[in-house]
Amino acid sequence: SSSSTPIRATLFPGDGIGPEISESVKQIFQAAEVPIEWEEHYVGTEIDPRTQSFLTWESLESVRRNRVGLKGPMATPIGKGHRSLNLTLRKELSLYANVRPCYSLPGYKTRYDNVNLITIRENTEGEYSGLEHQVVRGVVESLKIITRHASLRVAEYAFHYAKVHGRERVSAIHKANIMQKTDGLFLKCCREVAEKYPEIKYEEVVIDNCCMMLVKNPALFDVLVMPNLYGDIISDLCAGLIGGLGLTPSCNIGEGGIALAEAVHGSAPDIAGKNLANPTALLLSGVTMLRHLDFHDKADRIQNAILNTIAEGKYRTADLGGSSKTTEFTAAIIDHL
Amino acid sequence: SSSSTPIRATLFPGDGIGPEISESVKQIFQAAEVPIEWEEHYVGTEIDPRTQSFLTWESLESVRRNRVGLKGPMATPIGKGHRSLNLTLRKELSLYANVRPCYSLPGYKTRYDNVNLITIRENTEGEYSGLEHQVVRGVVESLKIITRHASLRVAEYAFHYAKVHGRERVSAIHKANIMQKTDGLFLKCCREVAEKYPEIKYEEVVIDNCCMMLVKNPALFDVLVMPNLYGDIISDLCAGLIGGLGLTPSCNIGEGGIALAEAVHGSAPDIAGKNLANPTALLLSGVTMLRHLDFHDKADRIQNAILNTIAEGKYRTADLGGSSKTTEFTAAIIDHL
Ligand SMILES: CC(C)[C@H](C(=O)O)[C@@H](O)C(=O)O
Numbered sequence: 001s002s003s004s005t006p007i008r009a010t011l012f013p014g015d016g017i018g019p020e021i022s023e024s025v026k027q028i029f030q031a032a033e034v035p036i037e038w039e040e041h042y043v044g045t046e047i048d049p050r051t052q053s054f055l056t057w058e059s060l061e062s063v064r065r066n067r068v069g070l071k072g073p074m075a076t077p078i079g080k081g082h083r084s085l086n087l088t089l090r091k092e093l094s095l096y097a098n099v100r101p102c103y104s105l106p107g108y109k110t111r112y113d114n115v116n117l118i119t120i121r122e123n124t125e126g127e128y129s130g131l132e133h134q135v136v137r138g139v140v141e142s143l144k145i146i147t148r149h150a151s152l153r154v155a156e157y158a159f160h161y162a163k164v165h166g167r168e169r170v171s172a173i174h175k176a177n178i179m180q181k182t183d184g185l186f187l188k189c190c191r192e193v194a195e196k197y198p199e200i201k202y203e204e205v206v207i208d209n210c211c212m213m214l215v216k217n218p219a220l221f222d223v224l225v226m227p228n229l230y231g232d233i234i235s236d237l238c239a240g241l242i243g244g245l246g247l248t249p250s251c252n253i254g255e256g257g258i259a260l261a262e263a264v265h266g267s268a269p270d271i272a273g274k275n276l277a278n279p280t281a282l283l284l285s286g287v288t289m290l291r292h293l294d295f296h297d298k299a300d301r302i303q304n305a306i307l308n309t310i311a312e313g314k315y316r317t318a319d320l321g322g323s324s325k326t327t328e329f330t331a332a333i334i335d336h337l
Numbered sequence: 338s339s340s341s342t343p344i345r346a347t348l349f350p351g352d353g354i355g356p357e358i359s360e361s362v363k364q365i366f367q368a369a370e371v372p373i374e375w376e377e378h379y380v381g382t383e384i385d386p387r388t389q390s391f392l393t394w395e396s397l398e399s400v401r402r403n404r405v406g407l408k409g410p411m412a413t414p415i416g417k418g419h420r421s422l423n424l425t426l427r428k429e430l431s432l433y434a435n436v437r438p439c440y441s442l443p444g445y446k447t448r449y450d451n452v453n454l455i456t457i458r459e460n461t462e463g464e465y466s467g468l469e470h471q472v473v474r475g476v477v478e479s480l481k482i483i484t485r486h487a488s489l490r491v492a493e494y495a496f497h498y499a500k501v502h503g504r505e506r507v508s509a510i511h512k513a514n515i516m517q518k519t520d521g522l523f524l525k526c527c528r529e530v531a532e533k534y535p536e537i538k539y540e541e542v543v544i545d546n547c548c549m550m551l552v553k554n555p556a557l558f559d560v561l562v563m564p565n566l567y568g569d570i571i572s573d574l575c576a577g578l579i580g581g582l583g584l585t586p587s588c589n590i591g592e593g594g595i596a597l598a599e600a601v602h603g604s605a606p607d608i609a610g611k612n613l614a615n616p617t618a619l620l621l622s623g624v625t626m627l628r629h630l631d632f633h634d635k636a637d638r639i640q641n642a643i644l645n646t647i648a649e650g651k652y653r654t655a656d657l658g659g660s661s662k663t664t665e666f667t668a669a670i671i672d673h674l
């Protein structure tokens with residue numbers, strides 16, 4: 001449903017190939033008459049003391065105000081005294097769930113067909129606490145933190161997601177046979193939430209076994225929810241099943257209804273500025289943003305145009321074995337709208 | 338080289354299907370005239386206070402004395418006051434490296450062909466420290482411990498393994514971009530050891546990216562070495578590529594030259610005693626034990642007989658899509674010796 005007053009959304013083009021693939025998104029969204037007005041923010045060239053990173057305070061304010069945004073790849077500059085860009089965004093905006101739909105692209109052959117699963121990753125704690133220290137020389141430790149608050153929050157999101165998207169099952173991925181307290185608490189929270197959703201099946205799968213099952217038969221899974229590091233690992237594994245990070249959308253859900261969609265691939269500095277980049281992951285991430293805004297008609301229209309262009313196979317970028325420029329692929333998608 | 342005085346080796350048949358598949362190993366080894374005398378030890382029915390588990394002190398003494406053994410699946414009985422059987426073995430025998438050769442079985446089709454890699458897992462520390470506690474209600478933490486001692490030890494083993502087996506490359510798998518101190522120390526140790534092996538290529542791969550690359554193209558890897566949990570995950574993922582844990586051998590290397598080969602699949606209580614189990618993983622684990630003893634002729638002979646029987650396809654157990662009994666499959670392997 002195209003509303004009349006446009007929605008303001010933050011756009012972080014990012015660096016490397018980011019600006020080119022963002023341009024592709026802007027053109028396709030405009031051609032599809034998506035009522036979105038982009039507020040563009042680039043990564044700063046100096047450390048902003050208010051964010052302790054190269055992200056500007058204004059850019060974070062923009063996402064907080066708009067509550068919706070799209071983000072290209074950002075390479076954290078090397079050096080001391082500042083925080084990683086991605087981790088700062090997750091922390092400052094309380095982006096507590098990273099959602100990655102992963103489905104086989106029709107016509108793009110990999111070893112797997114009919115993959116259709118969703119990984120939902122806790123995005124704020126666990127192994128990413130940043131708490132590490134040397135105990136004595138040659139002995140270091142790092143803390144994995146699991147809280148009831150964050151576990152319930154991501155479990156709620158997973159079951160809610162399963163329900164509104166007509167999914168049948170949620171699998172909680174864990175290693176509670178070894179980490180009985182931390183992963184045990186995570187599972188306990190998932191079980192509590194599962195009880196409130198009797199129509200959704202619930203199961204628990206140990207992470208090592210999960211990875212083996214995923215490579216043997218990904219159709220065994222539907223929605224997967226898990227602590228931070230397992231989500232990091234499994235979402236990339238799943239992306240590999242269907243062709244890689246260049247093809248998989250992702251969306252970060254934050255407190256207060258924030259949705260920051262994000263292409264999780266790298267900034268590919270080697271091909272930056274050469275009109276060679278594949279905008280698919282950023283485009284499909286933009287589509288998840290549209291769905292979050294309930295613009296389902298626009299989302300369907302754009303998603304179909306992307307998938308049909310790839311399926312047809314005439315215009316594909318080099319990473320997919322084709323020889324199209326970013327701009328040619330973009331034009332082909334617009335033709336398919 | 339078949340020596341005249343037989344070597345004594347400990348055999349833990351384990352439970353569930355363990356005794357049946359152990360019987361298969363014993364018969365095949367005997368038919369191949371392997372000069373091994375088995376010392377069999379079963380899991381006890383009571384907790385042994387000296388091991389704090391159902392493992393008997395005598396069985397541990399047997400491995401310590403023989404320095405070589407083979408282990409079937411062991412299901413840890415449920416209940417309090419005792420330790421997991423597998424973890425007790427690793428701890429008590431300082432089984433510091435778990436080595437899993439993972440290669441495509443000729444004639445047994447999966448989505449992948451020509452997989453040929455070795456995962457080497459640190460087996461004593463990391464996320465398996467058992468150190469966990471509740472900080473306040475709703476907040477729990479677990480400690481990941483990385484030591485210079487254990488990291489150097491497993492890295493040494495990995496490079497040594499690569500060298501004696503004519504492997505070209507060792508990849509250290511990590512998440513040091515997040516766990517800079519713990520995984521950072523692990524990498525530092527790998528780098529130190531790598532310098533002593535200039536003929537072996539060395540690279541470092543982030544675990545999420547590693548999993549994606551493994552499912553896209555496992556031929557990118559050769560020998561992989563990594564901290565405990567990553568090894569748990571990646572070794573199962575790799576097993577999935579070639580058909581599962583029923584087909585992959587494993588061997589645990591301990592301080593003082595101990596080698597305890599082990600089938601890492603479960604004890605499959607549902608089919609136990611029915612003559613349906615597939616002994617392949619235990620057999621191939623036995624083969625790794627023979628190689629550890631430098632019985633390469635016997636190892637080759639038995640390994641070829643197993644692989645040829647599977648490749649021929651006439652006798653396969655149910656898990657591989659066949660209808661052979663364990664004893665029929667065993668007899669077929671003996672025929673192929
Ligand atoms: C770059 C890295 C810190 C990040 C992570 O581990 O979360 C990345 O792998 C991701 O998944 O977004």
Ligand SMILES: CC(C)[C@H](C(=O)O)[C@@H](O)C(=O)O
Binds near residue numbers: 178421601
């Ligand atoms: C059963 C479990 C404790 C064990 C582990 O996590 O090490 C298993 O997965 C393995 O790989 O041997």
